[in-house]
Amino acid sequence: MTISLSDIAERAGVSVKTVSGALHGGSARMSDETRQKVKAIAEELGYVTNLAARGVRQGWLPLVGVVSDGLITSPFATEIVRGLDGAARSAGMAVFAVNHSSGQSIGSVLDEVQQFRPRAVAYAAMYHKDVDLPPTLAGSVGVMINCREASGRVTSLVPDEEGGAREIVRYLLAAGRRRIAFINLPGILAGSLREKGFRAALEEAGIDPLGVFPAVRRSVYSDRAPSLVSSHVEALLSGQRPDAILCGNDRVAMEVYAALARAGLRIPDDIAVASFDNQVELASRLDPPLTTMALPHRAMGRLAMEILLAGQPEPPHLRQLPFHLVERASV
Amino acid sequence: MTISLSDIAERAGVSVKTVSGALHGGSARMSDETRQKVKAIAEELGYVTNLAARGVRQGWLPLVGVVSDGLITSPFATEIVRGLDGAARSAGMAVFAVNHSSGQSIGSVLDEVQQFRPRAVAYAAMYHKDVDLPPTLAGSVGVMINCREASGRVTSLVPDEEGGAREIVRYLLAAGRRRIAFINLPGILAGSLREKGFRAALEEAGIDPLGVFPAVRRSVYSDRAPSLVSSHVEALLSGQRPDAILCGNDRVAMEVYAALARAGLRIPDDIAVASFDNQVELASRLDPPLTTMALPHRAMGRLAMEILLAGQPEPPHLRQLPFHLVERASV
DNA sequence: CTGAAAGCGCTTACAG
């Protein structure tokens, strides 16, 4: 059988309260002798705190629930969870993730999560999007990650897409590039925000963009949509040849690499290539290794947990976290 | 305040026991009228079951803990978790993952997990390896995923590396390939088992392998180790040119693609390429899309949960799960 | 068919 405080109390000849104080109440006053004795017996008996029992007393379990829309499969999603997890564990909390599969209403998933009486709940989106949390649910979610909550009742953490795009364009400009094309991800929020930043940075430098092109035909970006990348690259090369191509993500960059190789062009000597994502396994293995803007997923996770666990909550707001430039050799 | 069974009982004019029976005890006998009334009131009050309270009574929480060695970052790890999660949720369980960071002993992580009084605990390795569970801990882990437990006291689920290698080689042979080289991942268990399968399948067909070459110099495979892939490919091309190259993983295949492109060779017309992993984002975006053996991560997760939740535990054993051939266009 | 009570393992006032 699993042993309890009262087992220890009995063995030590003290009350349960004393054992509880000795083991957990850091400030509980008692003789050092008693405390040591109790601890020794607990150790000897292999006592493991029963968090469920503590939880029923306190009204919550040291758990933080993360409900995410769809698959937690993407490397980005796991970065978010890692950020959350790191911050949570130093606070003695565990993270449990529940995904909000297509069939279910967000309300029912949240109910599922609430049954565990978690200390806090976060909502995480798999890609940067707008999310409408039903008004009745706004109270039970402490922070939204990677999405903008429409009503403004919940603090939302998102990547600063526009700023990230400005930064990478400035970097290309600083490297002497002037004829810059952007093969963007169409139909998603990140794409339109990045396009803004792309144009703003060029305008600020007094330079005309060579154009912004969609990586796929579909209005919504998907892995399965037929790629337009190589045809764009070919068209660009036979026209006003760019000296830099900015890509919507590392996979698009991979296709650009292939198209440039076919055309006999060298990276970065003939054309620089840069992108967004920093999917490490891919970006670092390309030849040459790809310069790319890393998304602040880990940082969003960490900050989310800090917000959740902070005593004094700030008023709800939208917080944009900066991308991080990973310089490799493609620029 | 969060409302409890007694709030409902009071409002309904029945005992707490009746409420509990009406809401949760499927088989509890009572008038249909009472049951409906109780349910209606619960709904109206927005009652949410308190799992912590139930947990303290039953001795366990409907949680399954997964402790993994190191980063849950890899796409494979998340597949394992997805497999676990799917099976868990249909049993009303939530999965909480705790990673076993380098600083900590496995025992202390397991203690952390046990504090939640989970229904069951699994251990998952990030890549196929041998793991030595301290004898005292063997009892608290129900199943080992993606690793072989040395003592044999715990059921272990691993990919059938040898069988997977045999299958892909037979597939290459069936496609008429005869001069097959293998650029393998050195220094890891999966690599040596696959080499066995590779050689066995060729021998069974009465064909000599063109050779097995390490993808990296380091004895242990790592993302940062300098790649030997392109030099192997060049050497192979200038010698006894292969008609098929089997790769240790999709990233190695990506490098092989690049080396073959540089040499002006076409896939699969001149040389077929196949590999292990099925990292979808990569494999499906290569040109031509890559034929590759998918690891049974999801299946391991699902089976693990079934084993954990099964009433009658089988005696501990080692179970090898089959790979799954994903045919694309590179063979 | 339903109630009153005991008990799960904790923590927190309340007393000494």
Added chain:
DNA sequence: CTGAAAGCGCTTACAG
């Protein structure tokens, strides 16, 4: 400095 008791919200025998 320590104990005895109450109580968190459930479920499970024990009675009727």
